[in-house]
Amino acid sequence: MSRTSLQCRECKKEYETAFKYICEDCFGPLDVKYNFSRVSKEAFSNREHNYWRYFEFLPIEDKSNIVSIGAGMTPLIKADKLGKKLGLKNLYIKNDSVNPTFSFKDRPAGVAISKAKEFGLSAVGCASTGNLASATAAHAAKGGFPCHIFAPSDIEMAKITQALSYGANYIAVDGTYDDANRIAAQIGDSKGIGIVNINMRSHYVEGSKTLAFEVAEQLDWQVPDQLIVPVGSGAMLNAICKGFEELQTVSLLGNVTNMHMIAAQPHGCAPIVDAFKKKSKDVTPVENPDTIAKSLAIGDPGDGRYVLKRLQQYNGFAEECNNEEILDAILLLAQTEGIFTEPAGGVSISVLQKMVEQGKIDTNDKVVCYVTGNGLKATESIMEGLQKPKVLKANVAEVSAVVN
Template sequence: MSENHLQCRECKKEYESTFKYICDECFGPLDVKYDFTPVNKNTFTDREKTYWRYFELLPIQDKKNIVSIEAGLTPLVKAEKLGKKLGLNNLYIKNDSVNPTFSFKDRPAGVAISKAKEFGLKSVGCASTGNLASATAAHAAKADMPCYIFAPSDIETAKIAQALSYGAEYISVDGTYDEANRIAAQIGDRKGVGIVNINMRSYYVEGSKTLAYEVAEQLDWNVPNHLIVPTGSGAMLNAICKGFEELQTVSLLDDLSSMHMHCAQPHGCAPIVDAFDKNSDKVIPVERPETVAKSLAIGDPGDGRYVLKRLKQYNGIAKETNDKE
């Protein structure tokens, strides 16, 4: 267990670790900061084959609060044929689709719900359909907590069928996704419901950073030269950078100066790429995202500005790809 607290990403004001996600002073997002207990490469060797093997680097204080559905430590697959075609000798693909509910969302949802349990919250939920709804509902079922999925009333129920099969309740909101988000936030704050991607967001993104830990460990604690991250809201890319930086803090990695961080977005919803191409630090929202990559169809990426900062910091670029590719 490592001590942790919250710190505003903008004005750096610090707060105790509590059920809170926005800075009182400047409304900036709060990040989890740690005083890490000493770890080394052997600390993790014989542990469970899930992302909870990195317990000392995660924000849960008491192991009994961990809600695990055995997600993580997914394969880092060497893409020989594609690498050859592209002239790359060491091309790897992190296959997070083999997680228990079939997406990387098992990482953030699991950490957020474990922390909600640690805070003593009685119920959880999310504003989403699709992957996040499934991951949240599966973890809530494991924790034996009621789970509420906030989504517009006109969605196809097939989209949340997986979540409902885990016992979640669908809160149908008359309006758009943005309105579903707003209502989830209001109810979450008023009733003390841990909405994983809203009021538990500071802890939620801590789950995403375990992608960095796993990739580093799978590369025998080496820093990859180039990372290409599919980007929707931008939270995952930012969290992966945080993960690598923390590995440097605990001396598991030496130097991140050779690492390049790149952002990939689908044509039809590439607001971060557009800002990058214009050398602007303002991300202009895409009103009607159109892409087959539904999980990346986030027209107004909440962490877009921070992604642009990360690309500068780690000498990366942003590129879009078409649906056929």
């Protein structure tokens, strides 16, 4: 018997696991449902040091279908120096910028491509704001799949270079992420391509649950009080909640209902923050996103409504920050904790700072801030907040004058 089934998030209708992602009755999204058996904490003591250590919670039937490039088990850093600056005694940074392709997207992409192998698909792809492109392309290379990337044309050069290097067919669309997404959806369905974040989405999102599993295990199976999550489509925030809930279901964690989820978005593309502040249940799309946090520039977030529900369920908040605040936060994190993040991570840190200033986070709270992408992927925009070094003559006297 299959370990998993698919269940509609809206009407709860169940389906046998298959290459499908939308409910036939109500068009709601399908989620993976598991027949869990109890797992002990000790079971994890000598497992592999990557996210496949949580195999029981991932939707792959046969381990031989796993396509892994060793992602996951990234450091959870006790950020005492940054914490002191912000007035927090128990601040942790989940540094997911050090995954093999340098963003958290290795988690959902790896699970989706493993499932594509299990389904026997012949090609994969994705619609991407930049990071998913490389995560999908790298796993496709490892799994032996042709890979088609659909992305807006204006993303960072490092992200394009990286995805091309893995051998992907890179289609730069003259338009927004939403345009690229719409085209990817149509081409994926008509050509039978497993588009990881569209027609493979039910399985794809499962990978991001491991951001909850690792944090829980790294905190010695304790539930954090506050979680700050950068939000684009909202898939990751939703998956983190599902992950904590599943750990409670199998008794690896106690009650998770008291944790607070905080959604962080950049000004210029903050449709979920807008809806939250207006107390609306629906998200009004941003037509032309404008932010240096290009990886979060998703004007019409697929899981937006569900993020709003999660914020309500977990007594959460949503907040935004502008470009200048993002750049300041990138430098603050780099100069206190030695972690160099791209603008999406700057959004998390800036919103964390705002939550403390607004009194929404207490000094003693156990706070986990997710930093999900690497600064080396977005040096053009980060350089805007820095000064290019002046070139000096190779002369000791001249150089000595500027070393004080």
